Amino acid sequence: MTTRALSLIVVGAALALVTACSASVQGGGATISKTSLEQGIADALQKSVGQRPDAVECPGAIKAKAGETARCVLTAGSVRYGLTATVTSYENGKAHYQAQVDRQPMR
Incomplete structure (x- = not known):
């Protein structure tokens, strides 16, 4: 990935991105799966800034609440x-x- 592409992702990603994804209903209520959340964030970044990140990794599913x-x-x-x-x-x-990307990279 080029420095320019990286800059576009970071600048665009620093803004709140509103996106939607399907949620599935399980015993404890509706959840957004890990895969759906990761894909939704990557899709929104691609749509917003024209570049898709190499990867988005989330720890697991979250409640759709x-x-x-x-x-x-x-x-x-x-x-x-x-x-x-x-x-x-x-x-x-x-x-x-919404997905809010930190302004500074991780160490």
């Missing part, structure tokens, strides 16, 4: 950034959330 958060890691080239995904709403089987 407003206020639920997950700390994930975005990888662009050899640089990794922390990001926080926060569920903003859940309606009709779709969870809406």
